[in-house]
Amino acid sequence: MFPADGLPVAEPVVIRWNGHHVPWITARTDRDCAVALGAVHAHLRLTQLEVLRKVAYGRVAEMAGPAAIDVDRALRTLGIAKAVPGILEMQPPETKEWLDGFVDGINHVVDNAAQDPPDFPLLGLSRERWTAADVMAVGRAAVADVNWVIWLRLIPLRREPGWPDLWDKLLAHGTGTIANLAGFDLETMLASTLGASLKGSNAWAVHADQSASGSALLAGDPHLPISVPNIWLCAGYRSPSYHCVGFQLPGLPFTAFGRNPDLAWGGTAPHTASSDLFDLSGLMFEPFDTRTETIRVRGGRDEPVAIRTSRYGPIVSDAVPMNATYALRWVGHEPSDELSSMLALNRARSFAEFREAADGMAVPGQNWIVAERSGGIGKQIAAKLPRRPHAPLADLVSKPDALEHWRDFVTAKDFPPERDPPRGFVVSANDRPEEGPAPLAHFYSPVDRVERIASVLAAARPVTLETMTALQRDVTVPGALELRDRLLRLVKAAGERAPGAGGPSREEVLSARGEVVPLLVDWDGSYPETSRGALAFELLVAHVSAHYHSQTERAFYGALFTARTLIARDLHEPRTELVTAVAEALVATAGELKRHATWGDIHRLRLAHVLGGLPLVGRRLVFADMSVGGTSDAVMKTAHPAVPRPHRAFYGSIARFACDLGAEDSALGVLLTGQDGWLGSETLLDQLPLWREGRAMALPMSEAGVAREFSHLTAIPACSTRPPS
Numbered sequence: 001m002f003p004a005d006g007l008p009v010a011e012p013v014v015i016r017w018n019g020h021h022v023p024w025i026t027a028r029t030d031r032d033c034a035v036a037l038g039a040v041h042a043h044l045r046l047t048q049l050e051v052l053r054k055v056a057y058g059r060v061a062e063m064a065g066p067a068a069i070d071v072d073r074a075l076r077t078l079g080i081a082k083a084v085p086g087i088l089e090m091q092p093p094e095t096k097e098w099l100d101g102f103v104d105g106i107n108h109v110v111d112n113a114a115q116d117p118p119d120f121p122l123l124g125l126s127r128e129r130w131t132a133a134d135v136m137a138v139g140r141a142a143v144a145d146v147n148w149v150i151w152l153r154l155i156p157l158r159r160e161p162g163w164p165d166l167w168d169k170l171l172a173h174g175t176g177t178i179a180n181l182a183g184f185d186l187e188t189m190l191a192s193t194l195g196a197s198l199k200g201s202n203a204w205a206v207h208a209d210q211s212a213s214g215s216a217l218l219a220g221d222p223h224l225p226i227s228v229p230n231i232w233l234c235a236g237y238r239s240p241s242y243h244c245v246g247f248q249l250p251g252l253p254f255t256a257f258g259r260n261p262d263l264a265w266g267g268t269a270p271h272t273a274s275s276d277l278f279d280l281s282g283l284m285f286e287p288f289d290t291r292t293e294t295i296r297v298r299g300g301r302d303e304p305v306a307i308r309t310s311r312y313g314p315i316v317s318d319a320v321p322m323n324a325t326y327a328l329r330w331v332g333h334e335p336s337d338e339l340s341s342m343l344a345l346n347r348a349r350s351f352a353e354f355r356e357a358a359d360g361m362a363v364p365g366q367n368w369i370v371a372e373r374s375g376g377i378g379k380q381i382a383a384k385l386p387r388r389p390h391a392p393l394a395d396l397v398s399k400p401d402a403l404e405h406w407r408d409f410v411t412a413k414d415f416p417p418e419r420d421p422p423r424g425f426v427v428s429a430n431d432r433p434e435e436g437p438a439p440l441a442h443f444y445s446p447v448d449r450v451e452r453i454a455s456v457l458a459a460a461r462p463v464t465l466e467t468m469t470a471l472q473r474d475v476t477v478p479g480a481l482e483l484r485d486r487l488l489r490l491v492k493a494a495g496e497r498a499p500g501a502g503g504p505s506r507e508e509v510l511s512a513r514g515e516v517v518p519l520l521v522d523w524d525g526s527y528p529e530t531s532r533g534a535l536a537f538e539l540l541v542a543h544v545s546a547h548y549h550s551q552t553e554r555a556f557y558g559a560l561f562t563a564r565t566l567i568a569r570d571l572h573e574p575r576t577e578l579v580t581a582v583a584e585a586l587v588a589t590a591g592e593l594k595r596h597a598t599w600g601d602i603h604r605l606r607l608a609h610v611l612g613g614l615p616l617v618g619r620r621l622v623f624a625d626m627s628v629g630g631t632s633d634a635v636m637k638t639a640h641p642a643v644p645r646p647h648r649a650f651y652g653s654i655a656r657f658a659c660d661l662g663a664e665d666s667a668l669g670v671l672l673t674g675q676d677g678w679l680g681s682e683t684l685l686d687q688l689p690l691w692r693e694g695r696a697m698a699l700p701m702s703e704a705g706v707a708r709e710f711s712h713l714t715a716i717p718a719c720s721t722r723p724p725s
Contacts, residue, residue, distance in 0.1 A: 111127075220266025221472050228612075338363070482568070
C-alpha cells in the first residue's frame with residue numbers, strides 16, 4: 001500500500017490511480033508535486049531504483065557477488081558520476097527545490113514502506129536513503145554513450161589482419177548500435193543499464209494541415225532492452241508550473257516523452273559521437289593520477305581497485321583488456337544541467353521555447369520531434385559535441401593530437417531546426433540527418449524504419465490518430481525484399497552448379513529449392529509472427545552468413561544490429577564460394593523449415609526478471625515466453641541476432657505514446673510489460689495484452705478526464721514537519 005501518512009508536503013496533495021497503477025498527481029506547489037512524484041517512483045520501483053544507483057556508482061558486486069567485480073572495475077574506471085558535484089553546483093534554485101522534493105519523496109518510502117520488495121533479499125539489497133547526488137548519478141548513467149558497447153566488441157577485432165577493410169565497410173554504411181545482449185558479463189551490464197534514456201526509437205509528428213482532425217499529431221516509441229520491470233514508468237502530474245503526462249525513467253523527475261497542454265514531444269538517439277578513445281601507448285612521459293577504491297563483494301572478499309586518470313580521461317584499458325593504453329574522453333565527464341533543461345522542456349509552450357530549453361542538453365544527444373497545439377511541428381537536434389572536422393574517422397581509436405578538437409564545442413543552437421516542412425510531417429528513426437556544424441555521429445541505423453514511416457504517412461492523408469498508432473505496430477520491411485531478390489538469384493545459381501563443385505549434391509539443392517523458393521517468392525517483406533515467408537528468409541540469411549563469412553566477420557557483424565544490411569553488401573556477385581555457401585544454406589534452411597512452421601516459432605518474446613537466468617530460482621522469474629512479430633529493422637522493432645534457431649527479442653519497442661494536440665484527453669500510452677515493479681503484483685505484466693493487441697491506456701489531461709480514467713483516489717494531507725533531504 002502507498003505510504004501516504006506523513007508524506008512531507010506543505011499543502012494537501014491528491015494522487016489518482018487508474019487500473020494499471022498509473023498515477024495522476026495534483027499538487028498546489030511545485031515542490032509538493034515533486035515529493036509525490038518521488039514517492040510514486042519509490043513505491044512502484046524501489047528495487048529498480050536501488051539497482052540503478054548501484055550501477056551508477058559501480059556497486060554491482062554488492063548484489064551479484066564475485067562475478068561482477070570486473071563490471072564494477074569498469075564502471076568505476078569510466079567514472080559515470082564524475083560530473084555530479086559540478087552539476088549540483090550549477091543548478092538554479094527552482095531546479096534544486098524540485099530535485100530536493102523528489103528526493104524527500106523517495107526517502108519517505110525508504111523510511112516508511114511497510115515491507116521490502118520481494119526481490120530485495122535475492123539481490124542482497126537493504127534500504128538506503130537517497131541524496132540529490134544519487135539522483136544525478138542515476139541520470140548520468142542513463143545518458144552514458146551508447147557507442148561504448150560497440151567499442152567493447154570491436155576493439156579485439158583491431159588485431160585481425162582484415163580490420164582496415166572491416167572498419168571501412170562499417171563507415172561506408174554508417175550503421176550500427178548496441179550489441180546483442182546475452183549472458184551476464186561486462187557488455188551485457190553496460191548495454192542493458194547504461195544509456196537508457198532514448199537509445200533507439202521512432203518519433204514522428206504530422207502537421208495540422210495533413211491530419212484528419214485539423215490538429216497536429218505526435219507518436220513515439222522508445223527502443224530499449226526488453227526487461228521486467230520495464231525501463232519506463234507512466235505518470236501524469238499538475239502543479240503551478242507543470243501539467244504533463246507521459247513516460248519517465250525510474251529515479252529521474254521529468255517527463256522524457258509525452259505532452260503538456262500546448263506541446264507534445266518524443267525523441268530518438270542519433271548515437272552522437274560524445275566520446276573519443278585515445279591511444280596513449282606512445283606517450284612515454286604522460287602523467288597519470290591514481291586513486292584506490294574498494295569494491296565490496298557479496299559473498300566474497302573486498303577487492304581493491306586502482307583507477308588511473310589523465311588529461312585525456314580515465315585509462316579504461318586498465319579495466320577492459322585492450323592490449324594498449326587507452327583513455328576515454330566523454331562529454332558527460334563535464335558538468336551540464338540536463339535536469340533544468342528537461343524541466344524547462346516540460347514547461348515549454350512553443351517550439352521556440354522548446355529549442356531554447358534543449359540548448360542546455362549536452363548528453364545524451366537527442367533528435368527531438370515536437371508538435372504544437374497551434375498546429376505546427378518541428379525537429380531539433382540537441383547535443384554538445386567536439387567541433388571535429390567533417391572527415392571519415394580513420395580508426396576506432398584516435399591519436400593524442402585529436403584532443404585539440406575538444407577545445408571548442410557545438411550545441412543545439414548550432415544545429416538548424418526542421419520546421420513545418422512542405423511534406424507535412426517530420427520523422428526520426430535513428431537515421432542519418434543532414435550534415436551539421438560538426439559530425440553528429442559515426443554510426444546510424446539503416447533507413448528501413450524512417451522510409452517506411454514516411455511512406456505510410458505520405459499515403460495515408462489525411463492522417464488520423466489511428467493511423468499513427470497502427471504505424472507503431474507496423475512489421476513490414478520493404479528493404480528486405482531487395483536482399484530476398486539477390487538471394488533468389490544466388491539460389492538459382494546454386495541449383496546450376498557443376499557436379500563435384502563441393503557442398504551438397506545437386507539433388508539435395510533442387511529438393512531444398514523446391515521447399516524454400518516458393519516461400520520467398522510469395523513473401524511481401526512483412527514479419528507477423530504467423531509468417532512462414534519471414535521464417536524462410538531469416539533462416540536463409542543466417543545460414544548463408546554462417547557458411548560464407550569468417551569467424552572474424554561474424555564477430556564484426558555480431559557487434560551490430562544491422563547484420564542484414566552488412567551481409568547484403570557481400571552478396572552481389574555469384575562467386576563460386578558464395579554459390580556453394582548458398583547451396584549449403586539452402587539445404588540447412590529446408591531442414592529447419594521442417595521443424596518450425598512460422599516466424600514466431602523461433603522469434604520469441606521472453607519476459608524475465610534480471611535474475612531469470614539463475615539456476616533453480618531463475619525459472620520462477622521467467623514470466624512469459626511467446627511468439628512475437630517484428631524484426632530488427634521494422635518500425636515495431638523486436639531486435640534479434642542473425643541466428644538460424646529459436647532466439648529471444650532482446651531490444652525493441654517497450655513503450656508507446658500518441659496524441660492529438662487538438663484534444664486534451666486524446667493521449668494514449670502503453671508499456672510492453674506493466675507499471676509496477678513488485679514481483680507478484682497484478683500490474684507487473686498487465687499491459688502486455690494491450691501492447692500485443694494494439695490497444696493502450698487513455699492518458700487524459702482535463703480534470704473531468706482524469707477523474708473518469710483515474711478512479712482510485714489517495715488523499716494526502718499537509719504534513720506539519722518536513723524532514724531534511
